[in-house]
Amino acid sequence: MPSKDKKYSCPMSRDQVVEAYFLEHRGKLLDVAAFLDRVDRSRPSGRAGGEDYRVAALREALCLLADGRPRRVERVLKLLSDPTSRPIPKALGKAAGGAYGNASRPVGKGKKMGP
Amino acid sequence: MRYIDPHIHMVSRTTDDYRSMGQAGCVAVTEPAFWAGFDRSSAQGFYDYFRQLTEHEPRRAAAYGIRHYCWLSVNPKESEDVTFAREVMELIPGFISKPNVLGIGEIGLNKNTVNELAIFEEQVALADRLGQLILVHTPHLEDKLKGTRLIVDAIRRNANVDPERVLIDHVEEHTVKMVLDAGFWAGITLYPDSKCTPQRAADIVETYGHERLWANSAGDWGHSDPLAVPKLRMEMARRGHSLQVIERLLYENPARFLGQCPKFHLDGV
Numbered sequence: 001m002p003s004k005d006k007k008y009s010c011p012m013s014r015d016q017v018v019e020a021y022f023l024e025h026r027g028k029l030l031d032v033a034a035f036l037d038r039v040d041r042s043r044p045s046g047r048a049g050g051e052d053y054r055v056a057a058l059r060e061a062l063c064l065l066a067d068g069r070p071r072r073v074e075r076v077l078k079l080l081s082d083p084t085s086r087p088i089p090k091a092l093g094k095a096a097g098g099a100y101g102n103a104s105r106p107v108g109k110g111k112k113m114g115p
Numbered sequence: 116m117r118y119i120d121p122h123i124h125m126v127s128r129t130t131d132d133y134r135s136m137g138q139a140g141c142v143a144v145t146e147p148a149f150w151a152g153f154d155r156s157s158a159q160g161f162y163d164y165f166r167q168l169t170e171h172e173p174r175r176a177a178a179y180g181i182r183h184y185c186w187l188s189v190n191p192k193e194s195e196d197v198t199f200a201r202e203v204m205e206l207i208p209g210f211i212s213k214p215n216v217l218g219i220g221e222i223g224l225n226k227n228t229v230n231e232l233a234i235f236e237e238q239v240a241l242a243d244r245l246g247q248l249i250l251v252h253t254p255h256l257e258d259k260l261k262g263t264r265l266i267v268d269a270i271r272r273n274a275n276v277d278p279e280r281v282l283i284d285h286v287e288e289h290t291v292k293m294v295l296d297a298g299f300w301a302g303i304t305l306y307p308d309s310k311c312t313p314q315r316a317a318d319i320v321e322t323y324g325h326e327r328l329w330a331n332s333a334g335d336w337g338h339s340d341p342l343a344v345p346k347l348r349m350e351m352a353r354r355g356h357s358l359q360v361i362e363r364l365l366y367e368n369p370a371r372f373l374g375q376c377p378k379f380h381l382d383g384v
Binding site: 020078096 | 226227229254258260261265287315318321
């Protein structure tokens with residue numbers, strides 16, 4: 001449970017956290033790097049508008065990880081979120097893409113999520 | 116250690132999953148009505164689905180010492196066609212008194228459309244009229260933040276609904292505070308890729324506390340893990356959280372929320 005000092009709410013010491021999780025997250029970081037390399041090595045689809053909006057959002061999110069400020073997960077999630085507030089008139093598909101794009105994005109081409 | 120998985124779609128899981136969950140300490144599940152991965156061709160499809168949830172599935176669970184409860188609704192992915200959705204809603208009162216039905220769910224939004232919101236509000240009103248608990252689905256990925264705001268505002272517009280009787284599910288780091296601050300219960304879903312890992316779920320508990328919070332697997336026909344809840348238990352134990360706190364999150368909290376429905380009990384499990 002969170003300690004009385006909210007700043008240190010994780011029961012593990014900093015050394016323990018690093019010991020327990022470093023390798024796992026080193027591996028995840030390399031997966032992101034490999035994904036971006038894979039995108040570079042793939043043939044462009046020829047679609048107008050340059051880089052896929054999801055990849056562009058991922059690159060932007062990576063900057064947040066290195067800015068030294070707290071609440072990184074929350075800020076990344078917000079960066080990837082639809083910033084508008086009104087319901088849309090009609091759904092053009094059921095799927096979510098994982099990042100918010102402009103009106104020209106390929107709606108419904110996102111990965112099919114579970115329910 | 117015993118636990119409850121308060122959101123799992125067992126109609127999509129195998130009997131072996133029931134066995135594994137029972138062996139891992141699961142004593143009860145609650146199963147919200149959901150999207151089957153395709154749109155039903157008629158409301159009659161939901162009639163049969165509601166029979167499966169209220170008659171067949173409890174027997175399958177009981178064979179492994181697990182108590183099975185469910186929630187009834189038309190899900191947000193099939194709410195865009197409001198005529199169809201209203202036909203399904205007409206079926207619900209006929210099933211609501213079945214012994215394992217705990218309330219209305221999972222209702223909510225998917226793509227945050229005008230029609231989805233209209234059907235959501237009608238189902239909130241239905242729950243209010245029938246005196247039922249409410250289980251809410253929040254949208255996926257980029258639609259979650261906006262959808263959660265729309266949902267919180269819509270429920271607040273129905274002044275009769277007590278937020279203590281509403282659980283808003285699939286919260287993440289950017290929505291959990293909004294839900295808890297509004298007085299609702301919040302659910303963390305342990306789901307690969309699109310929701311929380313056990314590690315992030317433990318981080319949320321450490322950051323926001325464990326009051327009015329539960330965790331579930333939302334196991335279904337997609338890439339999901341029916342043993343995700345015991346994996347959160349392991350993660351929290353690994354970090355040094357007390358067994359008392361872990362049991363509070365994974366057993367006592369769901370029992371407290373669900374126990375607001377008099378049909379829910381854990382005697383003999």
